Amino acid sequence: MIDFHCHLDLYPNPVEAANECVARSIYVLSVTTTPSAWRVSQRLLERSGRIRVALGLHPQIAHERRGEIDLFQELIGDARYVGEIGLDGGPEYRAHWKVQNEIFLKALEAASKAGGRILSIHSRHAATAVIDVLSQNRDAGLPVLHWFSGTPNELNLAIDMGCWFSVGPTMLNSERGQSLVAQMPRERILTETDGPFTKNQGMPLFPWDAQRAVKTLASLWQTHEREVEGQLMENLREIVALGTQHLD
């Protein structure tokens, strides 16, 4: 099982959650929201080769943590994965749009300088802007658009520029989400949960809840869960291989 975008460091007991992931042999990309969280999360949570911690600066707090972009630039040499970065065009974050753009661009430039990275990207209410910035910074690496919620046209633009997608149970609960996922190339999809931010009946989702996404994918693709799991593992191997190569 694969959770390519969650926040292990934000569960009440991160180590316990990570240990459970190890016990269940789940592949996890644990993204961070601030560069200052990265080193300690990496030490604490990379408890097996299946867990990786990504270096991030979340767009929803970019205005509060803009000073940490220097640390981001310092750390990127040691980070194989970047996330969560991106833009959020929701009304609550619009006021900080300019800062968000500055931080997103600086993070991408740092990734370019470092030779390219796998990038887990937030694009809520900002798909067109995110795609524009990414298309002007192709050397930054391979973008994985997490919980994509743009229009079908924006999705086509993202597909055309080579983006990958991580999709979770919450996205797949809606018809709109399902119809977007049905349009995505199967060989560029990974599962995610975005836990603990996502909830089911008031309880935060854990990485093992990615299985719910597998279930929905099986019904969308009209195949068996095993087939979906095989495809997803193939995709994971592919993206890991791409990440270990020089990405430009």
Ligand code: MN
């Ligand atoms: Mn997230």
